Amino acid sequence: xxxxxxxxxxxxxxxxxxxxxxxxxxxxxxxxxxxxxxxxxxxxxxxxxxxxxxxxxxxxxxxxxxxxxxxxxxxxxxxxxxxxxxxxxxxxxxxxxxxxxxxxxxxxxxxxxxxxxxxxxxxxxxxxxxxxxxxxxxxxxxxxxxxxxxxxxxxxxxxxxxxxxxxxxxxxxxxxxxxxxxxxxxxxxxxxxxxxxxxxxxxxxxxxxxxxxxxxxxxxxxxxxxxx
Amino acid sequence: xxxxxxxxxxxxxxxxxxxxxxxxxxxxxxxxxxxxxxxxxxxxxxxxxxxxxxxxxxxxxxxxxxxxxxxxxxxxxxxxxxxxxxxxxxxxxxxxxxxxxxxxxxxxxxxxxxxxxxxxxxxxxxxxxxxxxxxxxxxxxxxxxxxxxxxxxxxxxxxxxxxxxxxxxxxxxxxxxxxxxxxxxxxxxxxxxxxxxxxxxxxxxxxxxxxxxxxxxxxxxxxxxxxxxxxxxxxxxxxxxxxxxxxxxxxxxxxx
Numbered sequence: 001x002x003x004x005x006x007x008x009x010x011x012x013x014x015x016x017x018x019x020x021x022x023x024x025x026x027x028x029x030x031x032x033x034x035x036x037x038x039x040x041x042x043x044x045x046x047x048x049x050x051x052x053x054x055x056x057x058x059x060x061x062x063x064x065x066x067x068x069x070x071x072x073x074x075x076x077x078x079x080x081x082x083x084x085x086x087x088x089x090x091x092x093x094x095x096x097x098x099x100x101x102x103x104x105x106x107x108x109x110x111x112x113x114x115x116x117x118x119x120x121x122x123x124x125x126x127x128x129x130x131x132x133x134x135x136x137x138x139x140x141x142x143x144x145x146x147x148x149x150x151x152x153x154x155x156x157x158x159x160x161x162x163x164x165x166x167x168x169x170x171x172x173x174x175x176x177x178x179x180x181x182x183x184x185x186x187x188x189x190x191x192x193x194x195x196x197x198x199x200x201x202x203x204x205x206x207x208x209x210x211x212x213x214x215x216x217x218x219x220x221x222x223x224x225x226x227x228x
Numbered sequence: 229x230x231x232x233x234x235x236x237x238x239x240x241x242x243x244x245x246x247x248x249x250x251x252x253x254x255x256x257x258x259x260x261x262x263x264x265x266x267x268x269x270x271x272x273x274x275x276x277x278x279x280x281x282x283x284x285x286x287x288x289x290x291x292x293x294x295x296x297x298x299x300x301x302x303x304x305x306x307x308x309x310x311x312x313x314x315x316x317x318x319x320x321x322x323x324x325x326x327x328x329x330x331x332x333x334x335x336x337x338x339x340x341x342x343x344x345x346x347x348x349x350x351x352x353x354x355x356x357x358x359x360x361x362x363x364x365x366x367x368x369x370x371x372x373x374x375x376x377x378x379x380x381x382x383x384x385x386x387x388x389x390x391x392x393x394x395x396x397x398x399x400x401x402x403x404x405x406x407x408x409x410x411x412x413x414x415x416x417x418x419x420x421x422x423x424x425x426x427x428x429x430x431x432x433x434x435x436x437x438x439x440x441x442x443x444x445x446x447x448x449x450x451x452x453x454x455x456x457x458x459x460x461x462x463x464x465x466x467x468x469x470x471x472x473x474x475x476x477x478x479x480x481x482x483x484x
Binding site for chain 1: 287316390
């Protein structure tokens with residue numbers, strides 16, 4: 001087992017999920033409340049990584065974050081090293097790549113919130129931000145968890161973007177999925193077995209959490225009522 | 229349709245001056261009135277546009293042509309001619325809709341306390357909360373969740389929530405309380421007691437009310453000013469006895 005790759009993958013997934021939640025919450029809320037035209041454009045751009053070959057996204061990011069472009073040079077000046085082939089660069093790539101997986105469940109969840117609740121809160125004098133975190137978020141907790149789990153697991157599983165943008169640098173950009181690829185290339189099937197199994201079980205557990213959520217939540221509600 | 233609606237000079241002294249022209253569904257709403265009494269009831273059959281009027285004042289509906297001017301402190305909340313639209317949460321208005329819409333993740337007490345949470349000086353918050361809970365007979369339900377409340381109980385929580393938000397308001401002036409069918413789904417004696425208790429308490433707190441009703445008995449109990457509406461128009465406005473006596477005469481004349 002390549003523990004360096006495991007630790008790197010976990011750091012990348014945790015970092016990506018944290019950044020994604022900060023970005024996806026307001027973005028999804030805006031999409032839910034937005035007007036048809038601008039909303040359609042933003043939704044299409046956000047969903048792009050779903051259909052785009054990961055290598056295409058990786059290629060553009062490589063060019064954009066490398067020393068060939070103005071923003072890339074500016075970041076290089078700021079950080080002292082180019083973003084491409086670095087952990088920070090990988091983080092940016094992962095955020096963009098997993099964005100639809102974080103945004104879509106939230107858009108679905110927010111869209112399902114009865115407008116009556118939002119009006120009730122506004123009619124009591126609550127500011128829009130207060131309505132969002134005191135009414136909308138508590139009513140969409142399961143969407144929030146789905147969004148986080150999907151962002152996390154999708155980051156763990158990404159391959160094409162990482163390969164294009166990160167290269168294969170141990171400790172900096174070699175994630176588990178890349179490490180698995182290396183192990184197979186080296187005919188080290190014993191190691192590849194363990195890596196593949198770990199990724200398989202982890203993904204299955206994550207999906208189980210999502211699908212078990214509705215029944216868990218119902219139980220929560222019952223217990224809360226009894227306790228109160 | 230005219231681009232602007234003008235309000236009379238008397239509107240300057242009223243609590244609220246409203247003029248609305250709006251087409252919604254098959255209804256053509258065309259009303260204008262002023263609130264001058266502590267409690268006014270929009271009275272009329274269902275489908276006469278009462279709820280749309282309330283929702284316009286609360287800021288949930290943008291009519292084709294409308295102006296809503298708050299009296300004290302004077303402020304234009306809505307003027308379609310001047311493109312003025314103050315968002316709901318900035319209006320000196322607190323409202324309870326006809327459907328209760330209790331927050332399911334909060335207990336009864338937490339629901340009632342919702343509108344008090346962003347006050348700057350919540351010194352007497354517990355006191356106000358207790359009074360409002362007692363007033364709406366919710367004290368024994370305080371720690372319950374909202375999932376298995378009856379329709380009447382939900383309605384009481386919804387009204388209590390709006391009342392608490394209005395009482396707790398700590399800015400300049402007093403909020404206008406908008407109550408859509410506040411006693412719907414409540415039985416005779418309890419309804420009468422709640423109506424009288426609410427009227428007395430809100431008078432004491434100096435909070436003006438505009439409510440919606442299609443119940444004659446409720447209007448009498450509240451001793452309110454009545455604005456009688458039908459088919460999107462204001463038929464007449466005056467003290468409850470006067471307006472409803474005219475209504476009675478009209479009904480009798482139809483029989484003879």
